[in-house]
Amino acid sequence: MLQARDLWKSYGKKAAVSGVSLDVNAGEIVGLLGPNGAGKSTTVAMLCGLTIPDTGTVTVGGVPVGDDGSLVKRRIGLVPQDISLYEDYAAIANLELFGALYGLEGAALKDRARAALELVGLSDRARDKPQSFSGGMKRRLNIACALVHDPDVLLLDEPTAGVDPQSRNAIFENLELLRSRGKALLYTTHYMEEAERLCDRVVIMDHGVVAASDRKEALLDLLPPEKRTKTVVRDASLEDVFLHLTGRQLRD
Amino acid sequence: MNALKALVRKDLILYFSNKRALAITLAAPILIAAFFGSVMGGPPKKPSRVPVAVVDLDGSEVSKGIVAAMAADTSFDLKPTTEPEAIELVRQGKVRAAAVIPPGFGDGASRALFRPNVKKPEIVVHYDPSQAIALAMIKGLLAQHVMATVGKSAFSGASGMRALESARKELNESKAVDEASRKDLQKLFDAVESLQARTAAVEKSAAGKSEAKTSAPGFTMPFETRAAEVTGNANSKYNGYAHSFAGMGVQFVLFMGIEIGVGILLMRRMGLWKRMRAAPVSRTLLLGSRIVSGTLIATMLMAGIYAAGIAFFGVRIEGSVVGFVAIAIAFAILTSTFGLLIAALGKTPEATRGLAVLATLLLVMLGGAWVPAFIFPEWLQTVTLFTPTRWAVDGLEAMTWRGQGIDAAYAPVAAMLAFSAVFALIAIQRFDWEE
Structure with a gap:
């Protein structure tokens, strides 16, 4: 669905991305991992048309992604790392605004906005302003705003930063549901356990290049044999205990 | 869209x-x-009066006439007072300026009217430097009232008679004036003296009547002004x-x-x-x-x-x-x-x-x-x-x-x-x- 080929981008003499290629197929979540400064954000910016690559191409369904008013951008949803919402604007109004930017209008716009809110579990807070929301609710609304136009490709830039386990779990369930609906998701994160849980394939970037790209299990083969086996002396994680004690119910 | x-x-x-x-x-x-x-x-409102203090150290008929004329002028909010108080009022910003009419001003001004070469009496105007823009206006209006009052006095009042007598004496003694000019000036003085005498007689007969003084001849402003605001239309005000x-x-x-x-x-x-x-x-x-x-x-x-x-x-x-x-x-x-x-x-x-x-x-x-x-x-x-x-x-x-x-x-x-x-x-x- 999403295909990037040989992307290069420099700022002055500094190369931010050097020859990155990746694919995200329909019904697949691909993790984009890498330390700070690895070139992840620049890559995501090129994938969604925010930044024009020096060379290389990005296509969605075989159609090149342009900048500005390129209609193929309607097939892409971006969840920025920051909570990019109008805090004084009602949740439903935020959704209708961003839906309108993607060409939705009238009844279709209202239906899609309601559906996106329902997906992230915020239907009962439609008329409330995000400034009254918890951090987790804002994160979910942040995702809903990228889904309102029902894109084929969803680019998520650290969408769970600073949220409580309940909200993170809810977000994961949302993303898994989207995958089951055939969406192509690119998930950027610093949390390896998130990538392990969610991603079908993982792209690891460093110094602007793709260091590795494969299924999780295959990536383990990149390790030397003596490092492939780790003895884990616990059956459950602290997060499991936390969720067991506090439940999986969302606390809004 | x-x-x-x-x-x-x-x-x-x-x-x-x-x-x-x-x-x-x-x-x-x-x-x-x-x-x-x-x-x-x-x-919109009427033009405001300019607060001005006046100090009459002369007390002559002329100086009193000047003070009276200024008091009647709607441009001034006049406050007669003493010199120290006048200066203090200026310092406090309560008046824009203070005009001090010196002793002997009446006689000195009448004399100076006929003889440009004599030392002229001096009216000191103390003014507020922060209101300097008002100084020119005050000096202009003051000149108008002084000229009118001194001119009138020259043709009718006692100080005018004294000034004329003094001027005639100096003319007779002067060697700088040629004979023809002397004769012309003497004719002028005779005419003024005649006018003074007639005016004095009229004033005496009409003593107590208000029009007596106003009918006396003298210099007056040869024109009047009428202030008209230039605004949007004739009926509107700034x-x-x-x-x-x-x-x-x-x-x-x-x-x-x-x-x-x-x-x-x-x-x-x-x-x-x-x-x-x-x-x-x-x-x-x-x-x-x-x-x-x-x-x-x-x-x-x-x-x-x-x-x-x-x-x-x-x-x-x-x-x-x-x-x-x-x-x-x-x-x-x-x-x-x-x-x-x-x-x-x-x-x-x-x-x-x-x-x-x-x-x-x-x-x-x-x-x-x-x-x-x-x-x-x-x-x-x-x-x-x-x-x-x-x-x-x-x-x-x-x-x-x-x-x-x-x-x-x-x-x-x-x-x-x-x-x-x-x-x-x-x-x-x-x-x-x-x-």
């Missing part, structure tokens, strides 16, 4: 939903305009609030323009700009929506400010209403593009706001928003024609109390639109579109 409508609608709702901020945005210019307007003349509402309206609406620019910088910081840019909308639409919403907000703010001026302070659009609306809209567009310029040139919202406020204050100061531009030095008046605020303030004044027609709106509208185009061009060129 749907995206443009959604963006503009969002900006309007966000701006006007903050009721407290809106109230302050409207109240601040109205209150400050009310203050400046009252200082600069307030609503209103100081018309200027202050133009000035403060321009200032505070420009402050709103700063918020447009800072708002874009905040959007960038919050990632909202990135989200907007990720959508399939053009850069023109993104920036254009801000221009449209900013223009609408600025127009509404201007309307609100002027509504208060019209309702509570007697401001009237004496000129072309269409011209007024055109100027208000042109200024609103200017405000929007000014906001974009700020967003294009600014780095962080905090630093940008501080610099933009400073730039705005300079612009409105030079534009004559605080004090009318006509009191600026000539060179500064020329320089300020290159500031858009000058065109805005002058244009609004032209359409309000100056009562000018639509023709007078063309130049301000064209100038402000030209500035807007330059601002927009720079903003588009300098705007950082990279994420």
